[in-house]
Every structure is written in C-alpha cells, then in structure tokens.
Amino acid sequence: MNAPTSGASVNAADLHDRPIGDLIRDARNLSAAEVEKVLSYQRQHGVRFGEAAVTLGLASPDDVLNALAQQFHYPLANAERRIASPELVTLLQPFSVQAEAIRAVRSQVTMRLTKADAPRQALAVISPDTGDGKTYFAANLAVALAQLGGRTLLVDADLRGPRQHEVFKVSNAAGLSSLLSGRTESQVIQSVEGVPGLFVLPCGPIPPNPLELIERPAFGLLVRELTAKFDHVVIDTAAGSLGSDACVVAAKCGAALVLTRKHKNKVSGLQDLVASMAGSSVQLLGAVVNEF
Structure with missing residues (x-):
C-alpha cells in the first residue's frame, strides 16, 4: 500500500x-x-x-x-448497511465461505447463460419449500453479478411472501404486482444505495390472485423488456409447495436455478419440483445446496 x-x-x-x-x-x-x-x-x-x-x-x-x-x-457495505441488511454476505463478508460459494455459482451462471447469438434470458431462483433460502441466495447472487460491472436487476416475484424490499431497505408501496395489475405508472424499479449497477423491482402489495397475475401475457412481456435493458435479471419466486408460481415464472424467464436446503428438503419434493417443469422450454442450469 x-x-x-x-x-x-x-x-x-x-x-x-x-x-x-x-x-x-x-x-x-x-x-x-x-x-x-x-x-x-x-x-x-x-x-x-x-x-x-x-x-x-x-x-x-x-x-x-x-x-x-x-x-x-x-462495492462493500458501509456501517449502516451492515446493521440494516445482515443477510447480504457478499457485501458484509466478501471473503467468507458463503460469499466465495456465491461467486462460484455466479461464474457457472454467467458461463451457462451467456451464449453467442442467443437472446438474453432472465434467471428464476426456485426451491421446493419456504425457508430454503431463496431470498437470501437471490439477493446475494444479484449483488455478486452487479460487482462484475454492468446493470443487474433483482425482481421479487414471490407474490405470496415477499422479502427483498426488507433485505435491501427499499419501498414496497408499489412493485411487480402493481405493474401486472395496471395499478401504477410511476417508476417502481429502485437503485440500491452503495452498490453501483444494482436495481430492485420489489413485489409491491400482495395480491389476492398471485398465480393469475404471473400467468398473464403481461409478465412474459415485462421479462423480455427487462432482459433487453439489463445485463442480468435475477427473479426470486414463491416456494414450490405454495403453488405453481415458481414453474410459471421459470418458464417465462427461460432459465432456472434450483435451490435446496441441506437437512430440510426431501428428495421427493425436489423431484416433484423438477418434474413439474418437464415439457417446458425452461433451461435448468443446475442445483445449489444451501448449507446455511
């Protein structure tokens, strides 16, 4: 020095x-x-x-x-961020085992998604059950992708139990649900302070018809628009046990990463989740075991 x-x-x-x-x-x-x-x-x-x-x-x-x-x-977390967002290990503990593991996944994701002459795809993070760590993993993967440079968007498509707005401390007054229901014309994509190039589209108000909103053509059109504007788009989803939301989101993204939690998920649940996407055009990039 x-x-x-x-x-x-x-x-x-x-x-x-x-x-x-x-x-x-x-x-x-x-x-x-x-x-x-x-x-x-x-x-x-x-x-x-x-x-x-x-x-x-x-x-x-x-x-x-x-x-x-x-x-x-x-980008590293400042003192305020460390208190407010303890789950963001890629900012808080950049040399930890967890952060290194997430960067390893980032390398695999970018290699498998980046193909010459192929349209850019969004990445859905899916898992069998609640508490598997999707929010934690999707948030940190988005941060890790933003740290490469370029523009990264994290979308909270968990319209049943959203948490990304809590992790990043952004407003959830309007978001994805507002866009899909045509209830807002305001800017709902928010930049993340202290992480250049990272943006969050929160869930917004929890709707009474989450699956119907995601199944509408508007969601697929929105995903295509977002992938054209951002270098990376990571989408958090609802647990597979809560409905078909995750499979629908994955199909409209074009690519998915399966997350499972050690000592928590049953093999049968994981198999059912993967089988539910059989016949769709979604590209399964692989599976990640959450040990934390």
Whole structure:
C-alpha cells in the first residue's frame, strides 16, 4: 500500500487512482504527525502503509478493506448497511465461505447463460419449500453479478411472501404486482444505495390472485423488456409447495436455478419440483445446496 501524497482533492471517479495511504488518511482524518508516525514504522519494518497504520492503532482492518474496495471498484457495505441488511454476505463478508460459494455459482451462471447469438434470458431462483433460502441466495447472487460491472436487476416475484424490499431497505408501496395489475405508472424499479449497477423491482402489495397475475401475457412481456435493458435479471419466486408460481415464472424467464436446503428438503419434493417443469422450454442450469 503506497504512502499518502500531499495532493489536492479529487472526485469520487478518481478514487481508484489514489494511493491507499491517501484513502486511509482521509477516512481516519489522520494528522500530519500521525501520517509521519505511520511512514516511519513502514520504513523501519518494511511493511505496507495500511499494515503499519493498523499495527499502530491508527486504522482498522475495515479501513484497509474499504480503501482497497475503492481502488478496485468493488462495492462493500458501509456501517449502516451492515446493521440494516445482515443477510447480504457478499457485501458484509466478501471473503467468507458463503460469499466465495456465491461467486462460484455466479461464474457457472454467467458461463451457462451467456451464449453467442442467443437472446438474453432472465434467471428464476426456485426451491421446493419456504425457508430454503431463496431470498437470501437471490439477493446475494444479484449483488455478486452487479460487482462484475454492468446493470443487474433483482425482481421479487414471490407474490405470496415477499422479502427483498426488507433485505435491501427499499419501498414496497408499489412493485411487480402493481405493474401486472395496471395499478401504477410511476417508476417502481429502485437503485440500491452503495452498490453501483444494482436495481430492485420489489413485489409491491400482495395480491389476492398471485398465480393469475404471473400467468398473464403481461409478465412474459415485462421479462423480455427487462432482459433487453439489463445485463442480468435475477427473479426470486414463491416456494414450490405454495403453488405453481415458481414453474410459471421459470418458464417465462427461460432459465432456472434450483435451490435446496441441506437437512430440510426431501428428495421427493425436489423431484416433484423438477418434474413439474418437464415439457417446458425452461433451461435448468443446475442445483445449489444451501448449507446455511
């Protein structure tokens, strides 16, 4: 990590060009004397600026991680987000086992969905039962895709028990149900603060006829429109045990990823879910076992 420079202020777009020492100094508001103390320790022990600052108690490991994130354009959660959205491990714990596993799935998804001369497809995340972790997984997969760059949209199509608006702390006054019922003309797709390129389309008010709304041609038209506007579209769904919603959503997306939870789902339930999509044009990309 480079030592800080005595330069003029720079805008946010230039943060990745600044030495990490500058970023840590500004984040911790270090005085000239404190910076010199860090530099002296750095020269004496042959370590990086960030390591020296942490050792001297003038910075925290999070300060160093945040500085690296700014340099490499890698979104990380701030303190408020950590309290408000503890499920977003890809932002909170980027080097955890869970985050690494989600990035591994991201690699498989992008390889299998990205085909030359093929129309872009949305990805439905489906599972047999409630509590399998679809919301958690879909949210973190969307964050991981956004961290690649480009534009990613997460759609909450669980019209029976939606939670994505709670995870991302966005308004749920209007959303997918409002669009499909023709009850709103306002902008319902919301950007996620602190995660450039990530957007959320929440469920909106829970309707009395969720399956009928999804089965209407309007939903398929909406999916095609969204895939044309975004690089990645991830769609959360209702549990398979609650009805046919997930299968209908998957068919209209064109691709699906099956999620199952270790020590919770029965093999028969998983088989029934997969069998219910037999004969449809949906591409099953694979299955993910949720161990958490």
